[in-house]
Amino acid sequence: MTEGSGGTIGVGMVGHAFMGAVHSHAWRTAHRFFDLPMVPHLAVLGGRDLGRTKAAAAKYGWASVQTDWRELVASPDVQIVDICTPGDSHCEIAIAALAAGKHVLCEKPLANTVAEAEQMAAAAAEAATRGVRSMVAFNYRRVPALAYARKLIEDGRLGEIRHVRALYLQDWLSDEQAPMTWRLRKDKAGSGSLGDLGAHIVDATQYLVGDTLTGVSALTNTFVHKRPTEGGGDLDDVTVDDAAVFFGRFGNGAVATYEATRFALGQKNGMSVEINGSLGSLRFGFESMNELYFFDGSQPADEAGFRRILVTEPTHPYVGAWWPPGHLLGYEHTFTHEVVDLVRAIADGTDPVPSFADGLQVQRVLEAVEQSAENGSSWTEITK
Amino acid sequence: MTEGSGGTIGVGMVGHAFMGAVHSHAWRTAHRFFDLPMVPHLAVLGGRDLGRTKAAAAKYGWASVQTDWRELVASPDVQIVDICTPGDSHCEIAIAALAAGKHVLCEKPLANTVAEAEQMAAAAAEAATRGVRSMVAFNYRRVPALAYARKLIEDGRLGEIRHVRALYLQDWLSDEQAPMTWRLRKDKAGSGSLGDLGAHIVDATQYLVGDTLTGVSALTNTFVHKRPTEGGGDLDDVTVDDAAVFFGRFGNGAVATYEATRFALGQKNGMSVEINGSLGSLRFGFESMNELYFFDGSQPADEAGFRRILVTEPTHPYVGAWWPPGHLLGYEHTFTHEVVDLVRAIADGTDPVPSFADGLQVQRVLEAVEQSAENGSSWTEITK
Amino acid sequence: MTEGSGGTIGVGMVGHAFMGAVHSHAWRTAHRFFDLPMVPHLAVLGGRDLGRTKAAAAKYGWASVQTDWRELVASPDVQIVDICTPGDSHCEIAIAALAAGKHVLCEKPLANTVAEAEQMAAAAAEAATRGVRSMVAFNYRRVPALAYARKLIEDGRLGEIRHVRALYLQDWLSDEQAPMTWRLRKDKAGSGSLGDLGAHIVDATQYLVGDTLTGVSALTNTFVHKRPTEGGGDLDDVTVDDAAVFFGRFGNGAVATYEATRFALGQKNGMSVEINGSLGSLRFGFESMNELYFFDGSQPADEAGFRRILVTEPTHPYVGAWWPPGHLLGYEHTFTHEVVDLVRAIADGTDPVPSFADGLQVQRVLEAVEQSAENGSSWTEITK
């Protein structure tokens, strides 16, 4: 089956944990609500353990399984490779897939190191010349409220951007007895809260502002250095940051502050952004993801105020495909929108965003954050 | 195929508008996240227009179509009949399906009149003796926050219930030029905001309190009496209420107030409930459907306060099947939960709730509201 | 000393409990922030117990005391009589003061019965012909956010008013062991939550809408019938309502709902109002009294939303006399504003509002509420 058949496009997905579950839902659901030029076919699910992979395939609706990701990439049933594994394997799989002429959707962060991300971006650029598409899965761009926020900024409603402040606060490590996971091992995850949470807010703010950071100053911290191993046995070393705080400057001069932590007790998925411009301001919080707060500075002072826009109108990005006003969308919808945009880009022959180059640039910001933190918080330029 | 096959259970759904779309999603999705004893098979979609029904079936994933609902009911592929049509046809379809030994899920309100609802409840009671199950689709009971609220009340955390106040505010008729729809015709819809919105808050509050209303006093109002016809032509008569306000008393003595309207400008889906008891209080708003506000009166006065419980913990009702804490669920999840509970009840051989008897009781409340409104707002007992 | 002296105007205040404390503050403070044509002089404080009255006078800054209110009224040092006693004495004191040519500020509700209120309104009308002014102390009209809301409505920003919903929720009687007070005795207080809390929201909504209620339907309830006496001894009878719920219709056709209770656990001073019109909506809550939420229906649907106007701009009513934007005002400021408006009206020779006639009209609404409640909630017209 080929994508030109007018009918379906085959997907092979590697990994079937949390991200695998939500990506599967997106692949199954996108064409039920959106008019897609090609219907995704959940062709092959890849995983290391055959039994668990088969169980996941049955639950999530995949037609077949593979324990060797190279076979999955090579499968004639697969036109899109969706990478949902930890960051240490992104590079190898993505480059192999692109080389094989398969479109790639890769979970964030793009890679664990800038060096890997550079290879991936180079491979993606080369593949694009062959019509092979690639996208990094910064799903927060597909929250309707944030896509609408981008539109307001693009339309000039905020004027010149002066301040950006972004937080990503969780609390699942507050308990010192919470056990180890791969997310706390540097060799698997690359970094801790920085890559897991910080990457999202760096991408989201750069997307919203329409510009990139030029330098940062940072502090990282590990509050709990040893934790029980997954099985409950001896203590094991936490080798990543528990929290990262940094500020930076955008190319356009805006001043930005960031904080990513898993120790903010009471904050479950507290991703939030506020942007202040010369003409207006915006506020967003992911725990109220259907809402956007907009202050329109052009209104008379005595009737101005942040207004709560419930981003559920048919004219809002992505929303027309779903429910009437006031009926909320949830977390998984962002992935469904991601699939919609990717499949449409493939069909249209355009390069989807965020590209691997965008993912590389985020990686460079994260690297600068780590360098600054290691270097007495001193100002660190972001390599272009 | 039969439900005893250990595998699937066939569904036939009548109607494919807004409710049809969201029910289809639920039937497709429930077994992807929940362990179900039988996997729903989207066997037959019923609709009056063949072309539009075929298009809907393709989009929503139904295996076949039927333009005669009697054929759909009779189909050997159908074990569950899901009724998503306007209220004037519920009675006939449901009774035929139950007679044919098919389980029934019926959209709310159960019927347009008490007389019809009585026939349906009687048919359901009789069918139950044959192991045939029926449920009315008051989906708000399946909002995790409301299911959790019910649990708190059941556990005695609110003490004796004294006050109930419920609103269901929308604004899509605020514009006097908004055109006619079947929802504004008494012969189709039975009533206006009362049956459409009021039915939800009557059911939700009775569910939460665990008791029923014994009497009401009411006022209904039509703000705009004539509207352009759907096609845009001449003016047509609005024959239902635009707004209904009423108060009542529960069997346990609690005082309750209700308001349903489509003229509350700025309110998109403003369903909200507050309950005050002798030991605690609860507040919920559907536009923030993942949150429940709880005031625990047993706390010392200087540290007490309504607390925002983000109902996304794995221990909250239904939530364990979905995402990590802080990742929101949306509107359609309530229907998925409904399907889960119905399929499990069928497999377990138990009667699901809300039953047709529950739907009839709500209908009696709505009738009492209309009678009171027609009778100078005087106190009107609810027939048992 | 006379008010024409260009300098001060003497005040005599009867009562020195909660209302006396806050009125004293207002009389002391008004000219420190507002330019007043005459400076209030706290001349005489009246109270029944000499020792306690002297102590209160010293604390609150009154120049002298009187245990006989008739002497206070007659005092040449007194040009304004401020009545802060329970409702059963308002009528006698006010009429005597007006007869003596003293301006009167009377706490709400104006009286305990319509009959008394009628006498007072008649006396006030007669006194006005002699240049003697009178005002009833519905202080919520002087919350800047509500005064600004009135302006928005007056300017037509809400269009035709369709819905009014008002709550006044407190919880200080939730505890069944809370002792008796004069507020729970019908002979002293006239009614319970209805006169104490309901009077405020009836006045506030009529003020905001700029129209009056024409009829109501009501339910009142007493949850706890016996309470410990103030001294802690035997049980005593509660002879007023604990809660009152009612709906009504304004002259202009708007539908309105009201609830007043002291049993809403967790609600400390939960006075709130929402008004929906054909062009816009407003929301206010007294526990966030510096904020007004405005939905402007003239905005495009995708950028419309309730906006939080922080009513602390110098252009907002009363605010210019206080602090820079964002610096909050509190409860007592409403009384200071009341004093400002009253003193200015006296100096200008105009009749201040709300007048005793306005207070009488509120009393008629309260009476209709009680009649409806006693009469099976049946619709009860408000006497003009």
Added chain:
Amino acid sequence: MTEGSGGTIGVGMVGHAFMGAVHSHAWRTAHRFFDLPMVPHLAVLGGRDLGRTKAAAAKYGWASVQTDWRELVASPDVQIVDICTPGDSHCEIAIAALAAGKHVLCEKPLANTVAEAEQMAAAAAEAATRGVRSMVAFNYRRVPALAYARKLIEDGRLGEIRHVRALYLQDWLSDEQAPMTWRLRKDKAGSGSLGDLGAHIVDATQYLVGDTLTGVSALTNTFVHKRPTEGGGDLDDVTVDDAAVFFGRFGNGAVATYEATRFALGQKNGMSVEINGSLGSLRFGFESMNELYFFDGSQPADEAGFRRILVTEPTHPYVGAWWPPGHLLGYEHTFTHEVVDLVRAIADGTDPVPSFADGLQVQRVLEAVEQSAENGSSWTEITK
């Protein structure tokens, strides 16, 4: 008159602009609500312009005026000198007053430079040995919600503090045409948003945490470099920061972030603090200054949540002197509480807080922020 007279204590205040107005209110009001051992007497108001000072004295209730602050300090009617002038004169006046044996209340920031603050702290320490008291006017410590927050932290309810984040956002300079003021001149104000706003959040967070910052990394920015002069004439140079962002570390290891700006459009007085500990979290926003949000980590996960404590209970700090629960306090109350604590400390013979030493320490933090900003944001230790 002397403070030992059992009666009054004379106050001389230098400066009568914004701070002078609110301090006057506090001096006039404190004893009307709190039992004070001595009643403040508003003896002398100091100002440079005789006419304007006389007008202010009349409006605010001061008994006499002085254009030479040295005379005011020397006056036998003055036992307390209250310094409400710009920062460049604090040092000279405070040291003279302390030398003269007068207690001193000094507005924040304590001085424009560390060198001045050191002299003042030394003078205050020496004066304390003579029983002469001094206090710096960080009024936010006297917001009841923050005083209560401090109590919760002191009681161990938050456990080990891990994160502090504090913002002070205003927008009055967003407009590039807003004219110059002394607050934008380095020689008068010392710094811009840093000293004006940043000083408050540095003091408030150190007070709450009960520990001090050990180092910071910072970025400051001036968005608009030239502005119209006050009179409206030519452009003049802005010589201070418009915004300052910094992060730091507390002695106990907590990671802290700060932002102070006057360019956050839509934020009027957006001072906010969030603190996360191992057992609980707190959130506060000054635009809702009567509320404190508390997350108690000891509660079961499914019923935990940030709760809104309305800090208006009689058991809350300072609140018992004011109104019943739910009746809000405003901005000026914080100054009244300041006066209460100062007068009581004087009468008790104890040293009030925050002391000049505390003010000096804040000044050292501000200096470290400026040094880091000038030095490539590199980590800068706070001098002890």
